[in-house]
Amino acid sequence: MNNYLVKSSIQLKKTETKEVIDKAKKELKKIRKEISKLQDTMYAEGKHAVLICLQGMDTSGKDSLIREVFKDVNARGVVVHSFKVPTERELKHDYLWRHYIALPERGKIGVFNRTHYENVLVTRVHPEYILGEKIPSVKRITDLEDSFYHKRMEEINNFEQHVAANGTIILKFFLNLSKEEQKNRLLRRLRLKEKNWKFSPGDLKERKLWDKYQFCYEELLNKTSKKHAPWYVIPADDKPTARLLVAQIILNTLKQHNFKEPELPAKYKVEIENYKKELELE
Structure with missing residues (x-):
């Protein structure tokens, strides 16, 4: 899985967007059951939480990945947050x-579908959005130089370091989609009547900014992939393979933490046979 880990400077133009693993769907079924068991043990132990961050261009498959990877996890054990445009209160x-x-409680898996990285991504492509935050030092768009976003990336690093130090396991995945595959998926939304609702003309406007988004992604990946909060660049042109790779990385990471279920207190353990008899004699 280290093939996908961002551990040195990367160039997205040189990274693969397509990989096909045979029987990926079948293998995923096995892995997600293991993830479910580990989450149950993590919940019982109550010492760790898991934060899964998903980023990717429109149509990169974030929603379906969440559905398929976490399908077998207990409903109480996984919480998904899809961050949209900030509300008036959030601003x-x-x-x-x-x-x-929105961070997950200890014992639970939290999934951020689009994440805090939108604040150095979408706002960098559309700097006018920053004005809505009413930051005292930002009076006009021309105040927003590269240094502003680099400072935010450092603040995000500090945020994640604090969260990780307090027991949250952080894994970040960039679903690396090719521009050609995005075109195919958008056309599918237009051609299939049952998929029409997913299409927005805004998708085409954002697609024209592809190169700008790729530049911003490349910078944030290189500046914010840390040991305590690593980024993985996942080839996303083949959805079953992308889901399997993400699931494998999650499983391997959880296994490394050796979660343990707590033992029954000694005063109760010695009475187990008596408790059994009490119930059997009802």
Whole structure:
């Protein structure tokens, strides 16, 4: 899985967007059952949480990946947050506030479908959005130089370091989609009547900014992939393979933490036979 880990400077133009693994769907079924068992043990232990961050261009498959990878996890054990345009209330706080309050509890898996990285991605492609945050030092778009976003990336690094130090296991996945495959998926949404609802003309406007998005992604991947919060670049042109790769990385990471179920207190353990008899004699 280290093939996908961002551990040195990368160039997205040189990374693969397509990989096909035979029987990926069958293998995923096995892995997600293992993830479910580990989450149950993690919940019982109550010491760790898991934060899964998913980023990718439109149509990269984030929604379906969440559905397929976490299908077997107990409903109480996984919480998904899909971050949209900030609400009026959210804009009254700093940009990380809404993400901080959505962090998973110990014992649970939290999935951020689009994440706090939108604050150095979409806002960098569309700097006018920053003005809505009413930051005292930002009075006009021309105030937003590269240094502003680099500073935010460092703040995000600090945020993740704090969260990780307090027991949250962080895994970040960039679903690396090719421009050609995005075109095919958008056309599919238009051609299939049952998929029409997924299409928005805004998708075409954002597609024209592809190169700008790729530049911003490349920078954030290189500046914010840390040992405590690593980025993995996942080839996303083949959905079954992308789902399997993400699931394998999650499983391998969880296994490394050796979660243990707590033991029954000694005063109860010695009474187990008596408890059994009491129930059997009812």
